[in-house]
Amino acid sequence: MAYSWDNRVAFVVRYLYDIDNNGYLDAHDFHCLALRTCVLEGKGDCSAARLQKYQHIMLSLWEEIAQLADFDKVPDYDGVVTIDEFKNAIQHSCIGRKYDDFPQALKAFIETNFRMIDINDDGVMGVEEFRYDCVQRMVLEDIKVIDDAYNSLLNDDDRRKGGLTLSRYQELFAQFLSDQSEACPAKMLFGPLEL
Template identity: 60%
Template sequence: MAYSWDNRVDFIVKFLYDIDNNGVVDQHDFECMALKMTLIEGRGEFHYNRYQENLHIMISLWEEIAELADLNKDGIVTNEEFKRAVQMSCVGRPYREFPQAMKMFIDSHFKLVDLNDDGVIAADEFRYNCVTRIPVDNVDILDESYQHLLNDDDRRRGGITLSRYQELYAQFLGNPDENCPAVHLFGPLHELC
């Protein structure tokens, strides 16, 4: 069940959106995410203009998520509300049909993973991204996850390009099949309670 659609969406909420770990998603999480992205991109240096761009992306994403998911308009999105929104706007859809702010988030996240900014997520960058988020005690399971993601074109290019990452992310959220390669996009998942 670690790769079930429900668990994958739970993972997104817990490890990508609920930055302050309070169990719900709200605007504060996205403000924190903007700063986090800016500092990671700058490798610790703070670039005000880039922060403003990231803040715009993150607040736009929050507003879009709140519009789709915060049905009672209380300023927070629960896990269940988020799942309903993803079900309505992502399941069965390709990346190009995702909400605009979500696409901006996906593209920004690619930049965070592509540490050397060469346009390709290589195995070492994938490993680094995974261990910053999940507990792992064996590099081999990270490498196995990475290999599951790759198709022949990825192998020829030496990794995952932005367009391939967009496709995989769309499948991670939008394909309920537990056996699709995209379930490995964030490394080996564990069942969340």
């Protein structure tokens, strides 16, 4: 059940968007996400121009998520998106679709997320970068489970290139959200998941 579609989407909310860990999404999460992204991608540097860029990206993502997911906003918009509302939005806007058909703000987030993970800026997510990304979110005691997760994502072309390129990451992220089967080829995109 750890790799069910429901659990994968809940993972995205919990570990990628719900920065303040209060169990739901709101504008505060995306303001904090902009700052975090700026600092991580800048490896500690947080220029005003880059911060402004990420504020635009993250607040656009929030507005898009709120529009797609906050179904109880009429007539009482409560300003929050629950996990169930987010799942409904993903189901409506992503299931069975390829990356190019995803909402624009979500695509911008996925590209930004890749750039944060690509620590050495070579355009390829190697195993070391994947490990670093995984241990920031999860409590793991065995490097082998992380490496196995990473290796399960690679095809022959990925191995020739030395890891996951942006286009391959986009493809896998789209599968992670759009494929409802528990056998989803991208189920390990964020490492071994917990229930």
